[in-house]
Amino acid sequence: MPSSGLPGQDITGTIYALSSAPGRAGVAVVRLSGPGAGPALTALAGRLPPPRQAARALLKDATGGAIDDALVLWFPGPGSFTGEDVAEFHIHGGRAVLAALFAALRARPGLRLAEPGEFSRRAFAHGKLDLTQAEAIADLIDAETEAQRRQGLTQLQGELGRLYERWRQSLLRALAHLEADIDFPEEDLPEGVADAVKPQVRALSAELAAHLADNRRGERLRDGVGVVILGAPNVGKSSLLNALARREAAIVSDIAGTTRDIVEVHLDLGGYPVVLADTAGLRETADRIESEGVRRALARADSADLKLVVIDAAAWPDLPAATAALIDSDTLLIANKTDTRPLPEGASYQGRPVLPLSVSTGAGLDELLELLGTEIAARYSPSGTASLTRARHREALEHCHAALARFLANDGDTELAAEDLRLAARALGRITGSVGVEDILDIVFRDFCIGK
Missing domain, CATH: 3.30.1360.120 (Probable tRNA modification gtpase trme; domain 1)
Structure with missing residues (x-):
């Protein structure tokens, strides 16, 4: 420490x-x-x-x-x-x-x-x-949902720091073997020291890669899962946002193009933090301001974790081309206004089920909340091991993984192999604060409140 x-x-x-x-x-x-x-x-x-x-x-x-x-x-x-x-x-x-x-x-x-x-x-x-525990204090102070509280407490108890320190100590042991081979060539040491430590480094590299391939679970729990509402004008996107937020967060009007900028609300959905965004209706328009709103809507769709694509039940099964282009594995397809035209039983589009909804009457809203909560939990529920929670952690782990890849690709230069292990261990140490953290302390602590 x-x-x-x-x-x-x-x-x-x-x-x-x-x-x-x-x-x-x-x-x-x-x-x-x-x-x-x-x-x-x-x-x-x-x-x-x-x-x-x-x-x-x-x-x-x-x-x-x-x-x-x-x-x-x-x-x-x-x-x-x-x-x-x-x-x-x-x-x-x-x-x-x-x-x-x-x-x-x-x-x-x-x-x-x-x-x-x-x-x-x-x-x-x-x-x-260590630094991960210090960051966890800030996360617990800022926690607004149950999932955020659990994640912050797990990190405060040192689970993440212990994982990274175990990896670092493993690398330091491997490095010690290489440095002995470099510093004491006259000693009767076994040949092929670098090759001898490669299996353990390869196993650690695979463990680290699996840790990185976590769908950014920890970061999403900390910052909020991004959910965006998309669709053509006047399909009820803003009304849906207001219904889910239980307040009038967005202006609702029968005039097409009312929403031109992104309107965000923060929700606690089954204990998970959600950033829900309403967007401009997708259509071709000569209005420069509305056109910018459409551009922002599409950009938000590209970065969203989940998309709620809303269509008008009266238009079923004909979907506007701009709406149909958004449907993929990250989409929940919703047919609104089913109070005026019911949706056929078991309706689906390209093999994806369509959820019937009437925002005006509330029919289907509970089912949507349940489906959305289930989808978020399936993607971002804790995996049983500590998740990395910050871009700082991810960047250091990526540097570590790259150094390990260079080590494993090394064809016999022991000094370069040792340097790669040294860089990998140093990257891990910078996460917990074990080595070389003077230049990142201000970054770690700048967002704390006074008295903590």
């Missing part, structure tokens, strides 16, 4: 911040970390409570004025979240109470307000977390 300091940041001082949500609340939690945490707690509460036990205390400022009747906790380092001395004040969550406590802390020498993510960054610096 990393134990180095943080480039460009002082980790010797004492920091404080509000660790609970800002605004009025029953309880607010203020956390301190650093060598000044104990003295500050003693000064305000009058004593240090027993480690890891909550104690009631009347907090007072430097003049003896009462601040609040609070609970305080003391976590001496290294047995704390950050690895440093940590103190917590659990105060009443009024703004005036918090302002008074902050004023008392600000008046103490050596204390300063924490930067966003600095508590987690200090935990990383003191070996309490």
